[in-house]
Amino acid sequence: MQKRPKPLSHVELRYLDIDIKRRQLAKVKERAKKRRRRRAFALILLLGSFLLGLSFQTGRLKGLSPSLKAISLNAISTQATLLWQNLSSMALFKNTQPENSEIVAISQASPSSSLAAPLLSKQSLVLREVKVVLQVGHLDADKHPDELAKLRISTGGEGYGLSEVRVNQEVAKIVQRQLERYGITVEIIPATVPLNLEADLFISLHADSTTDPRRRGYKSAHFQVTRNEKDALFKEIMDEVYLKASGLPDDSANISGDMNFYYAFNTQRYLHSLARDIPAIIMEMGYLSNSQDVVFLKDTKRPASAISEGILSFLYQQNLLSHLPYPMPYLTASSILEANSQASP
Numbered sequence: 246m247q248k249r250p251k252p253l254s255h256v257e258l259r260y261l262d263i264d265i266k267r268r269q270l271a272k273v274k275e276r277a278k279k280r281r282r283r284r285a286f287a288l289i290l291l292l293g294s295f296l297l298g299l300s301f302q303t304g305r306l307k308g309l310s311p312s313l314k315a316i317s318l319n320a321i322s323t324q325a326t327l328l329w330q331n332l333s334s335m336a337l338f339k340n341t342q343p344e345n346s347e348i349v350a351i352s353q354a355s356p357s358s359s360l361a362a363p364l365l366s367k368q369s370l371v372l373r374e375v376k377v378v379l380q381v382g383h384l385d386a387d388k389h390p391d392e393l394a395k396l397r398i399s400t401g402g403e404g405y406g407l408s409e410v411r412v413n414q415e416v417a418k419i420v421q422r423q424l425e426r427y428g429i430t431v432e433i434i435p436a437t438v439p440l441n442l443e444a445d446l447f448i449s450l451h452a453d454s455t456t457d458p459r460r461r462g463y464k465s466a467h468f469q470v471t472r473n474e475k476d477a478l479f480k481e482i483m484d485e486v487y488l489k490a491s492g493l494p495d496d497s498a499n500i501s502g503d504m505n506f507y508y509a510f511n512t513q514r515y516l517h518s519l520a521r522d523i524p525a526i527i528m529e530m531g532y533l534s535n536s537q538d539v540v541f542l543k544d545t546k547r548p549a550s551a552i553s554e555g556i557l558s559f560l561y562q563q564n565l566l567s568h569l570p571y572p573m574p575y576l577t578a579s580s581i582l583e584a585n586s587q588a589s590p
Contacts, residue, residue: 368427368428369427369428370427370428370429370566370568370569371427371428371429371565371566371567372564372565372566372567373565374430375429375430375445375446375560375565375566376429376430376431376432376443376444376445376446377424377429377430377431377432377444377445377447377448377556378431378432378433378434378442378444378447378448379417379420379421379431379432379433379434379448379450380433380436380438380447380448380449380450380509381410381413381414381417381433381434381436381450382401382409382410382413382436382449382450382451382452382527383399383400383401383409383410383413383436383451384410384413384414384435384436385435385436385437386400386401386435387400388435389436389437389517390437390516392516392517393437393508393515393517396436396508399436401413401451401452402452402453402454402533402534403454404454404532404533404534404535405533405534405536405539407452407533407539407542407543409451409533412452412542412545413450413451413452414433415545415549416450416530416545416548417433417549418433419545419549420549420552420553420556421433423549423550423553424553424557426570427557427566427570429556429560432444437517438509438517438518438519439517440516440517442519443520443523444519444523445523445524445560445565446479446523446524446525446556446559446560447519447523447524447525447526448483448525448527448528448552448556449507449509449525449526449527449528450528451527451528451530452529452530452531452532452542453496453529453531453532453533453534454532454533454534455532455534456534457534458534458535458536459535460496460499460532460534461493461494461496461531461532461535461538462496462531462538463484463488463491463493463494463495463496463529463531464495464496464499464504464528464529465480465483465484465487465497465504465526465527465528465529466480466500466504466505466507466526467480467510467525467526467527468505468506468507468510468511468525469505469506470506470513472512472521472522472525473521473522473523473524475524475563476524476525478524478559478562479525479526479559480526482555482558482562483526483528483555483556483559484497485555486551486555487528487530487548487551487555490550490554491541491548491551492541493531493541496529504527504529507527509525509527510525510527524559528552530542530548530552531548557570
């Protein structure tokens with residue numbers, strides 16, 4: 246028969262507690278030491294990226310073709326961005342980075358220029374006043390004017406407890422905040438387009454739904470009767486960015502007639518429509534009726550960020566921005582340079 250262990254006295258318990266706390270403190274100190282090492286290593290890499298990018302920018306490193314140089318600098322800037330994010334998450338600075346600070350990788354509008362080292366600042370990118378209009382699909386549909394009376398019952402879809410109007414509105418507000426950081430004016434409008442609306446860019450935001458729960462994906466359309474030469478380019482850029490950023494499949498096979506001949510773009514039929522010279526598309530950001538798409542749409546910052554990147558890429562291609570605010574992971578530096586060379590006379 247085994248003897249019961251003798252219970253520890255109060256003194257022994259106290260010393261045991263002290264010993265446990267001492268070991269816990271030693272572990273905390275060791276983890277802090279490892280964090281300091283990682284921060285120091287990350288700072289060295291960040292400084293190296295800055296100096297290498299500066300060398301490229303000042304022309305000290307030669308012998309590379311413009312496209313190869315741009316691709317290299319794009320990779321450098323992307324890595325620098327990731328390093329900064331890691332440093333922020335490790336609380337290298339108190340309160341991490343300021344609310345309005347951004348990691349900015351400068352890429353000049355000239356085809357021969359290249360990405361510069363990242364800057365930690367908020368700044369205006371616009372070369373002149375730029376206005377983007379975001380239409381919240383189906384918002385205040387019951388207030389349509391008489392010429393659009395048949396659309397007053399078009400209040401949007403629903404799925405998995407989400408309202409299309411609410412998703413469209415939340416995404417629009419996030420895009421507005423993101424773009425206004427860079428000096429871009431953003432106006433959010435309801436389903437009815439105001440008379441004599443002026444803008445440099447227009448997007449109508451929608452989220453699709455159907456009786457087939459298996460259907461999913463993203464699609465966009467511009468007016469099929471040619472309005473201007475920029476509609477197709479804007480759609481192409483937005484589709485490339487959004488599809489790669491979201492990971493959603495391409496649902497362009499299911500573009501409807503209502504999208505191809507969207508009422509807000511039909512200047513021949515309606516007074517409450519967009520001027521022909523304003524680049525414009527209608528987007529279906531995903532399916533509220535699909536369980537996979539709805540996970541993406543619930544996190545409204547994800548579709549909003551993809552839309553913001555598409556808008557910035559198009560505005561930059563149109564030489565309305567001095568540079569891109571951060572490395573675009575979905576557009577290669579060579580494709581940006583190619584777009585600029587095609588745009589230049």
